[in-house]
Amino acid sequence: xxxIYSAIKVSENVYWVGAIDWTIRDFHGYTTPHGSTYNAxxxxxxxxxxxxxxxxPFMDEMIARIKSVxxxxxxxxxxxxxxxxxxxxxxxxxxxxxxxxxxxxxAVGVKTLQELLHHRHDIIPVKDGEALSLGNMDLTFMETRMxxxxxxxxxxxxxxxxxxxxxxxxxxxxxxxxFADEIPAATLEYEGATYxxxxxxxxxxxVLKALEKVASAGLKINVIAPDHGPVWRKDIGWIIDLYKKWxxxxxxxxxxxxxxxMWHSTEKMARAISESLSQSGIKVKLLSMxxxxxxxxxYEVLDAGALIVGSPTLNNNILPQMAxxxxxxxxxxxxxxxxxxFGSYGWxxxxxxxxxxxxxxxxxxxxxxxxxxKNAPGDDVLEKCHHLxxxxxxxxxxxx
Amino acid sequence: MKKYVCGVCGYVxxxxxxxAEGNVPAGTPFEKLPDDWSCPVCGAAKDEFSPx
Numbered sequence: 001x002x003x004i005y006s007a008i009k010v011s012e013n014v015y016w017v018g019a020i021d022w023t024i025r026d027f028h029g030y031t032t033p034h035g036s037t038y039n040a041x042x043x044x045x046x047x048x049x050x051x052x053x054x055x056x057p058f059m060d061e062m063i064a065r066i067k068s069v070x071x072x073x074x075x076x077x078x079x080x081x082x083x084x085x086x087x088x089x090x091x092x093x094x095x096x097x098x099x100x101x102x103x104x105x106x107a108v109g110v111k112t113l114q115e116l117l118h119h120r121h122d123i124i125p126v127k128d129g130e131a132l133s134l135g136n137m138d139l140t141f142m143e144t145r146m147x148x149x150x151x152x153x154x155x156x157x158x159x160x161x162x163x164x165x166x167x168x169x170x171x172x173x174x175x176x177x178x179f180a181d182e183i184p185a186a187t188l189e190y191e192g193a194t195y196x197x198x199x200x201x202x203x204x205x206x207v208l209k210a211l212e213k214v215a216s217a218g219l220k221i222n223v224i225a226p227d228h229g230p231v232w233r234k235d236i237g238w239i240i241d242l243y244k245k246w247x248x249x250x251x252x253x254x255x256x257x258x259x260x261x262m263w264h265s266t267e268k269m270a271r272a273i274s275e276s277l278s279q280s281g282i283k284v285k286l287l288s289m290x291x292x293x294x295x296x297x298x299y300e301v302l303d304a305g306a307l308i309v310g311s312p313t314l315n316n317n318i319l320p321q322m323a324x325x326x327x328x329x330x331x332x333x334x335x336x337x338x339x340x341x342f343g344s345y346g347w348x349x350x351x352x353x354x355x356x357x358x359x360x361x362x363x364x365x366x367x368x369x370x371x372x373x374k375n376a377p378g379d380d381v382l383e384k385c386h387h388l389x390x391x392x393x394x395x396x397x398x399x400x
Numbered sequence: 401m402k403k404y405v406c407g408v409c410g411y412v413x414x415x416x417x418x419x420a421e422g423n424v425p426a427g428t429p430f431e432k433l434p435d436d437w438s439c440p441v442c443g444a445a446k447d448e449f450s451p452x
Contacts, residue, residue, distance in 0.1 A: 108441075143443070145441075145442045145443045146408055146409055146442045146443075146444075150409060150441050150442050150443075203408065205408070206408060206442075206444075
C-alpha cells in the first residue's frame with residue numbers, strides 16, 4: 001500500500017515533513033484543546049538537510065513524509081534548532097536510520113542533546129552568525145537563547161528567504177492546513193497568544209532583543225517556518241508585530257479577576273469587584289479556578305493591566321487551585337500589572353495576606369488594600385469590594 | 401561575597417565557585433567580573449543580574 005503521508009512544499013526548496021498530533025491535550029501543564037503539530041522541514045539542497053525532527057511516537061509519520069520526496073538515506077545533514085523532546089525525541093533513531101554525514105546544533109544544544117538523549121553520535125556545535133554551505137545554497141544560524149530554552153537558535157535559508165524559527169511564532173494547533181493564510185486570523189491570534197503566554201512570556205525582554213537582532217541583520221524574510229502550527233508565508237509583519245505587542249506587555253483597560261471559592265463567599269466578592277470594574281469602563285474577565293484551566297488564565301492576563309486574586313482560607317492557606325495558578329503565573333512573569341487580593345475565611349484568615357505576598361513577589365503593584373471577610377460578605381463588605389473595583393479602575397485608566 | 405541571580409534564566413553566580421567555562425576563577429566576587437562577562441546559561445549581560 002502506498003503510504004498515507006506526504007510532504008507539503010512550503011517554498012522553492014523546502015518541504016514540511018512534520019507530524020500532526022490531533023489528540024494531545026496536555027503539554028506539561030499547558031492545556032492544548034486543539035492538538036498540535038511537530039514541524040520538521042526538508043531542505044532539498046545539494047546536501048539534503050533535515051531541520052528538526054518530531055516527538056518520538058511520530059517518527060514513522062515524519063519518515064513517511066520524507067519518503068514522499070526523497071529516500072531518507074540521501075539526507076546528509078540534520079540541524080537541531082531546539083533540543084526539547086517534542087523536536088528531538090526521535091533524533092537518535094533518525095540518526096541511526098538515515099546515517100547523516102553531520103548533525104548540527106548550537107553549542108548549548110550539543111550539550112543539552114547529549115544530556116537528554118545519551119546518543120553516541122557526535123553533534124557539531126555551530127556559532128551565532130555562522131554559515132553552513134549545503135552546496136548550492138547556504139544556511140545561517142542565529143542563537144536565540146531563552147526563546148525559549150538556552151539551546152534555541154534560528155536557521156535562515158537565504159535562497160528561499162525563509163526563517164526556521166523553532167518554537168517562536170508557533171502555536172499548538174492541529175490542522176490539515178499547513179499555512180497560516182488558510183486559517184482564520186482570529187484563530188491564529190488566539191492560539192498564537194495562548195502559546196506566547198504559556199511558553200514564551202517569561203522571556204519577553206529576550207524576544208524584543210531577538211526581534212531587533214533579526215531586523216538589524218537585514219534578513220529578507222518571506223516565510224517563517226516554526227516548529228508548531230502553521231507556516232507563515234503571507235503578511236509576515238502581522239505575526240512579528242503581534243510578538244512585539246505581547247513582549248512589550250503594555251497594559252490595557254482590562255482586568256482579570258481570578259478566584260476560587262468554597263461556599264460562594266469569595267465568589268460573591270469577586271462578582272462585586274467585577275461589576276464595579278465594568279461600570280467604570282474596564283473590560284473584565286472573571287475566572288473561577290474551580291472551573292478554569294491555568295492556561296486560559298495566563299492567556300487572559302497577557303494583555304490585562306490589572307490582576308485581582310481571591311481565595312478563601314483553607315487549613316491556614318489558600319485553596320490549592322489558587323496555589324496552582326499563582327505558581328504558574330509567577331513562573332511566567334507577567335509584567336506591568338496592578339492588583340489586589342480578596343477572600344473570605346472562617347477563623348484564621350491567612351489566605352488574603354498570602355495572596356497579597358504572592359502578588360508582590362510577582363512584581364504586581366498592589367495599589368489597593370486587600371479585603372478579607374470573616375464567613376460570608378454582607379452589604380458593607382460588598383460595598384468595599386465595589387470600592388476596590390472602582391479604585392483599580394481609576395488607577396488603571398491613569399496608567400494606560 | 402554575595403551570590404547573584406540571572407533575571408532571564410535563573411542561573412546563580414556563586415563567587416565561591418566562579419565560572420570555569422567563562423574562565424572566571426573560583427573566589428571572584430560578582431563585582432569583579434569583567435564587564436563583558438555574560439550568563440553561562442543564557443548569555444544575558446551582567447546588568448541582568450541581581451543579588452540573590
